[in-house]
Amino acid sequence: MHNILLTGVNGQVGFELRRSLQGLGHVHATDREQLDLCDPAAIRDMVRALKPTLIVNPAAYTAVDKAETDQAAADAINATAPAILAEEAKRLGIPLIHYSTDYVYSGEGSAPWRETDPVAPTNVYGASKLAGEEAIRASGCQHLILRTSWVYGAHGKNFLLTMLKLGRERDALNIVADQIGAPTWSRSIADITAHIVAARPDWQAVSGIYHLVNGGETSWHGFAEAIFKLAAARGEKVPASLSGIATEAYPTPAKRPKNSRLTLDKLRDTFGLVPPSWDTALELCLDEVPPVIQGQ
Numbered sequence: 246m247h248n249i250l251l252t253g254v255n256g257q258v259g260f261e262l263r264r265s266l267q268g269l270g271h272v273h274a275t276d277r278e279q280l281d282l283c284d285p286a287a288i289r290d291m292v293r294a295l296k297p298t299l300i301v302n303p304a305a306y307t308a309v310d311k312a313e314t315d316q317a318a319a320d321a322i323n324a325t326a327p328a329i330l331a332e333e334a335k336r337l338g339i340p341l342i343h344y345s346t347d348y349v350y351s352g353e354g355s356a357p358w359r360e361t362d363p364v365a366p367t368n369v370y371g372a373s374k375l376a377g378e379e380a381i382r383a384s385g386c387q388h389l390i391l392r393t394s395w396v397y398g399a400h401g402k403n404f405l406l407t408m409l410k411l412g413r414e415r416d417a418l419n420i421v422a423d424q425i426g427a428p429t430w431s432r433s434i435a436d437i438t439a440h441i442v443a444a445r446p447d448w449q450a451v452s453g454i455y456h457l458v459n460g461g462e463t464s465w466h467g468f469a470e471a472i473f474k475l476a477a478a479r480g481e482k483v484p485a486s487l488s489g490i491a492t493e494a495y496p497t498p499a500k501r502p503k504n505s506r507l508t509l510d511k512l513r514d515t516f517g518l519v520p521p522s523w524d525t526a527l528e529l530c531l532d533e534v535p536p537v538i539q540g541q
């Protein structure tokens with residue numbers, strides 16, 4: 246029976262982890278009020294009082310554009326907090342499961358990234374997440390760093406829910422078509438995390454970085470097309486026009502990688518786990534988002 250310390254329970258992945266980790270032990274789920282990750286002493290006190298057998302840390306500073314002008318906060322939550330969790334995990338001799346991002350890669354080229362490829366983040370958020378990864382590795386604790394991408398779900402702030410809302414409000418949408426990656430359902434991330442824990446791996450032997458995304462690839466424009474196809478089929482209003490545009494035509498404070506393709510070979514070869522394709526996951530997720538039909 247595990248005694249699991251879970252952070253960021255109100256986030257997309259944290260919300261699903263609370264559900265997926267049940268049955269593996271007691272889940273001590275914390276939100277920002279119960280455990281403020283900007284407070285290193287609070288993190289240490291919490292871990293030392295709870296004496297968990299596993300720490301799972303999906304909490305993060307995820308506002309990519311805001312991070313460009315808010316680096317101190319991004320670093321505190323994405324780099325310093327994981328460093329302290331890792332130090333405490335090392336002291337207790339327990340594993341830490343942490344989440345990272347496709348935004349650690351440069352985005353150059355078109356070949357799918359492998360976990361061993363060089364990293365070169367192009368924005369503050371990506372750099373802060375990379376610093377978190379490095380601190381965990383340097384701590385020497387048993388760890389899984391699960392790099393995911395383009396996370397969405399029925400809860401929280403994400404591209405799926407933004408598209409459904411904009412689709413109701415606007416007749417025309419322009420969406421970037423030259424950033425390629427895998428939209429990933431928060432539930433897929435949580436379920437696969439739970440499968441790994443349930444398999445009781447030799448944590449020392451499996452410690453390292455793994456990609457964990459839904460299968461296949463598309464652009465944000467392709468993702469939006471799939472969302473509106475499914476939304477239209479259930480009677481929701483969708484935009485009359487959906488255009489694919491170049492990244493340069495959608496200026497944002499943070500630079501985003503164009504190539505976010507991530508191979509899943511290591512996850513499959515190590516744990517025998519193969520996440521569903523992104524379009525299958527999207528259909529399953531939409532089943533849980535109630536349709537908004539105007540005039541009803």
Ligand SMILES: NC(=O)C1=CN([C@@H]2O[C@H](COP(=O)(O)OP(=O)(O)OC[C@H]3O[C@@H](n4cnc5c(N)ncnc54)[C@H](OP(=O)(O)O)[C@@H]3O)[C@@H](O)[C@H]2O)C=CC1
Pocket residue numbers: 252253254255256257258259276277278280281282283302303304305306307322344345346347374392393394395396397401402
């Ligand atoms: N979202 C995405 O598209 C992607 C996410 N990832 C990574 O996956 C993981 C999960 O992301 P996701 O679930 O989408 O993130 P969310 O932004 O949905 O959730 C993050 C959670 O972290 C919490 N948090 C932020 N600051 C603090 C703090 N100081 N103390 C305690 N809690 C805090 C937030 O709390 P509050 O609700 O109070 O703000 C929120 O509940 C993260 O590591 C992220 O970097 C990787 C690739 C893509």
Ligand SMILES: Cc1cn([C@H]2C[C@H](O)[C@@H](COP(=O)(O)OP(=O)(O)O[C@H]3O[C@@H](C)C(=O)[C@@H](O)[C@H]3O)O2)c(=O)[nH]c1=O
Pocket residue numbers: 307308309310346347348393394395396403404407418419420421424465495501
């Ligand atoms: C709303 C909107 C977005 N876009 C583009 C901007 C961007 O390139 C893409 C996605 O927009 P978002 O604001 O969701 O992007 P963003 O929040 O940067 O998403 C990223 O979040 C972090 C936390 C990660 O780790 C990444 O994997 C990735 O999911 O769509 C349009 O082209 N048109 C639009 O109308």
Ligand SMILES: [Mg+2]
Pocket residue numbers: 307308309402403
């Ligand atoms: Mg976002």
